[in-house]
Amino acid sequence: MSDLRTIKITVLRYRPEEEDAPTEQTYDVEFRDDWVVLDALNHIKDHIDGTLSFRWSCRMGVCGSCGMMVNGEPKLTCAAMLRDYYPNEVRVEPLVNFPIVRDLVIDMTDFMDKLKAVKPWIIREEEKPVSEGEYLQTPDQLKDYKQFSQCINCMLCYAACPVYGLEHDFVGPAAIALGHRYNLDSRDEGNQQRQHVIASKEGIWECTYVGECSVVCPKHVDPAEAIQQTKVATTTNRFKSLVMPWGNKK
């Protein structure tokens, strides 16, 4: 086909059974104008080198599986157009700040543990019986948290955050944003249960506001904003409980 062009794709390879440290491998890939980096990786796996390992699923920016470093920037590879890099080479690496399992596959155990720790689900002190109907919410109440609910757990923000890279205890942008999302939900009563994780030294107070998490977020969740809002809310609540210890502490 006449619209095919060839681009160089350099991939970081790590085969733990063969080598102790990652190496690089370069592939020449013929691509069409509408191909994304993930298409090139799938082309390599299907037609050039079947040993290349990487994660992907939906191919449409929803599942959050295909996050990788593309020319040094955390990106969803399903949303990174090859034509934007051509004629330059494209360099694909696994997300930084995470251990590499194989090739472009990272170990996300640390993130999953932190996500679970913030209890990202609706907590009720007492569930009302089904016969009493749904928990209703106004459009304004939905607006309070909707943006933060768009997170797809792609972990690009963790790769962009130098604080997480240097201090692995940091709960991190996405987990705090998701905890904040449920704290803002009018149906939720779990704020106190999340506070010891979110409002801890390893939580919001570890963040020194680099702001890069919000820059790379493909869903415009703005985790940095969630963290700053939580800092203000936590400080205000603490101050209130000091001057009005008899007040409602929720």
Added chain:
Amino acid sequence: MMLDSETTKTYTRPISKAWWLRDRGHFNRRYFMFLLRELTSVFVALYVVLFIYEIFLLTKGPDAHTAFRESLSAGPWIAFHIIALLFALYHSYTWLGLTTKMQAAGRGLVKIGTKTLPPILIALGSYGAWIIATCIIAYLFLTL
């Protein structure tokens, strides 16, 4: 995918000490400006130490204090004060700029009734209060 860290041989990439200057071959302006903002606190702290020392000299009599004030007019001290001022301005400007983050449209913390105040008003209010406070302090220092 959850891994058994006992049996899986993973590889952790080291982080360069110069990560804030060169990030995987590229200059990242935001990392650099972030570290510069962290550095501002060093200059602010040095200035505070100098200021406390100056106040301490007041207890040693007017001559000691005047001599110290005169020594501050030397070139290196003036250079230090200019740098400290620039860092203090940068720190204050970025810190107050953060106030917009608690106030994004539709879900801000400062509300009048159910209406969220626009972030720009919060920022302008913060910068305005900063300028007014600076003017009052400058007036007190220069006239008293």
